[in-house]
Amino acid sequence: MVGNAPLTAAREQHAFEAQPPTRHIERMQRHREEKGELGIALSELWVGIAAQRADNGEVHIGFACHDGTYTIDFAVHTLAVQREGVGANGEARESLPTTKSDGQSVVVADYLVRSIRDYAEKNHYKFLGAGISREIVKLSPQAPARIWAELDIVPIVIRNEEGGSMESGRKVDAVVSVDELADALARKALGFFGPSKQPRVQVGFNNMVDVDIGSRAVLTTLDQYKNGVSEQTWNTTLKYAASLRKGKKKFAFFSATPQGGGVALMRHAQIRLFRLLGVDVTWWVPKPKPEIFRITKTNHNILQGVADPKERLTRVQQQLIRDWIHSNAERYWTREGGPLAPRSKGGVDVVIIDDPQMPDLIGIAKQQDPERPVIFRSHIQVRADLAEQPETPTAGVWNWLWENVQHADIFISHPVKAFVPRTVSQHRLAYMPATTDWFDGLNKALSDFDTAYYLHDFNTECTRQSVPSLAYPKRDYIVQIARFDPSKGIPDVLASYAEFRRHSAFCKGKKAEETPQLVIAGHYSVDDPDGVAVLNQTLELLET
Numbered sequence: 001m002v003g004n005a006p007l008t009a010a011r012e013q014h015a016f017e018a019q020p021p022t023r024h025i026e027r028m029q030r031h032r033e034e035k036g037e038l039g040i041a042l043s044e045l046w047v048g049i050a051a052q053r054a055d056n057g058e059v060h061i062g063f064a065c066h067d068g069t070y071t072i073d074f075a076v077h078t079l080a081v082q083r084e085g086v087g088a089n090g091e092a093r094e095s096l097p098t099t100k101s102d103g104q105s106v107v108v109a110d111y112l113v114r115s116i117r118d119y120a121e122k123n124h125y126k127f128l129g130a131g132i133s134r135e136i137v138k139l140s141p142q143a144p145a146r147i148w149a150e151l152d153i154v155p156i157v158i159r160n161e162e163g164g165s166m167e168s169g170r171k172v173d174a175v176v177s178v179d180e181l182a183d184a185l186a187r188k189a190l191g192f193f194g195p196s197k198q199p200r201v202q203v204g205f206n207n208m209v210d211v212d213i214g215s216r217a218v219l220t221t222l223d224q225y226k227n228g229v230s231e232q233t234w235n236t237t238l239k240y241a242a243s244l245r246k247g248k249k250k251f252a253f254f255s256a257t258p259q260g261g262g263v264a265l266m267r268h269a270q271i272r273l274f275r276l277l278g279v280d281v282t283w284w285v286p287k288p289k290p291e292i293f294r295i296t297k298t299n300h301n302i303l304q305g306v307a308d309p310k311e312r313l314t315r316v317q318q319q320l321i322r323d324w325i326h327s328n329a330e331r332y333w334t335r336e337g338g339p340l341a342p343r344s345k346g347g348v349d350v351v352i353i354d355d356p357q358m359p360d361l362i363g364i365a366k367q368q369d370p371e372r373p374v375i376f377r378s379h380i381q382v383r384a385d386l387a388e389q390p391e392t393p394t395a396g397v398w399n400w401l402w403e404n405v406q407h408a409d410i411f412i413s414h415p416v417k418a419f420v421p422r423t424v425s426q427h428r429l430a431y432m433p434a435t436t437d438w439f440d441g442l443n444k445a446l447s448d449f450d451t452a453y454y455l456h457d458f459n460t461e462c463t464r465q466s467v468p469s470l471a472y473p474k475r476d477y478i479v480q481i482a483r484f485d486p487s488k489g490i491p492d493v494l495a496s497y498a499e500f501r502r503h504s505a506f507c508k509g510k511k512a513e514e515t516p517q518l519v520i521a522g523h524y525s526v527d528d529p530d531g532v533a534v535l536n537q538t539l540e541l542l543e544t
Contacts, residue, residue: 260525
């Protein structure tokens with residue numbers, strides 16, 4: 001982490017010129033104190049960061065700030081190469097080590113993190129994304145991940161062929177300066193964000209998911225993973241990764257959607273780690289079809305025992321799903337070089353199918369290459385008790401699913417015995433819990449400054465949607481974060497909260513405005529048409 005020492009090492013060839021709206025910031029601060037609020041309103045920007053090493057070894061760093069329409073500010077700073085820790089006049093100062101080393105990487109990353117943080121907090125800016133040049137990464141490989149971890153800014157390293165370096169920039173413009181490149185990088189980073197000010201999920205050729213904007217968003221380093229587990233676990237990881245690299249093994253995941261539920265969260269994180277380890281792993285999704293997603297979501301609900309008892313999987317629906325799966329496989333994945341092609345024609349070595357949306361892929365993979373291992377992973381609660389009763393809708397869906405799943409080499413389930421029907425043989429059964437990444441946006445720690453921004457952003461959205469806002473810190477809050485899905489137990493959460501408010505010792509004698517609030521927060525998945533219906537049900541329960 002960055003300390004609080006002054007930045008005496010840098011010369012400012014051109015300082016940032018933006019003047020903070022001091023009076024406005026003071027007015028907002030008074031309002032927050034009077035209202036007892038924590039949230040702060042920040043202007044949302046993107047930043048470009050470029051670097052150039054001079055002949056004397058000094059490093060010129062260019063910054064450019066973009067508000068989504070125009071560049072509003074820029075700066076050029078110079079880091080000198082000196083005897084580390086001592087300045088020209090004997091004063092203590094930060095400086096670049098005279099030789100390339102981990103020390104240089106730390107100094108550059110420290111400087112970038114502190115410079116951006118100080119500028120943002122002074123001017124009440126929230127940087128959403130950063131376009132980063134190749135030279136910055138060469139100087140400090142850890143810088144992008146630290147910008148993500150410590151500043152909550154999505155770091156996008158622009159590729160060389162996209163104009164992401166001084167070298168490539170000067171092939172077009174021989175006199176391009178470091179601040180001009182930073183300006184271009186800020187605009188390029190902005191282009192990867194959608195209307196919601198979130199990075200767009202990228203799905204590329206043949207429906208391969210381009211995780212982390214095609215690996216441009218560098219969120220983590222191997223050292224972070226290493227420091228997050230035991231030495232034995234890390235050494236085991238490296239051993240297997242080395243074996244897979246040596247054998248040139250290829251793996252492919254298949255799931256219904258690149259974003260939305262827990263499967264997508266895990267796959268993004270897994271692909272990120274695999275790529276850092278140098279393991280060849282890809283992730284593929286079908287061309288979406290709303291008519292099919294309505295059927296597959298009903299199948300989900302039936303398997304979990306939360307569907308209308310009248311719902312059944314019909315033969316017509318089975319054929320629609322089968323046609324959709326085969327169409328995607330034939331168009332995108334079974335051609336020569338495709339992931340489901342035989343290994344002799346460039347296909348992958350191991351196929352992993354997630355959840356029951358595309359079970360026919362198991363049969364297709366085996367038909368293409370009978371000896372190739374295929375893994376089926378069930379991420380949902382399958383009501384085994386209902387699946388074993390022949391007359392139930394669950395049995396109908398399970399039997400249809402099992403026609404293909406039985407050909408998988410391994411069946412992976414959540415570690416709950418009741419989620420696995422007895423038709424799954426024990427010698428092919430494995431248990432694995434759901435997991436999330438410590439370093440992605442769902443779990444990483446936030447600074448007080450960023451937390452205040454998100455609190456204000458949340459309450460602004462509450463006002464926009466005409467729902468009660470969060471009164472924190474005046475009131476504590478309890479939060480459930482889950483998709484609006486029939487199996488997530490939202491009615492049970494509401495009922496439990498009502499009991500807590502009415503009867504708990506904690507709430508006894510307190511006024512309503514002194515008790516904790518309940519936050520039900522969810523998001524949308526493209527393959528889940530139940531979201532609106534469950535949201536409506538939730539609102540009806542709140543109004544009764």
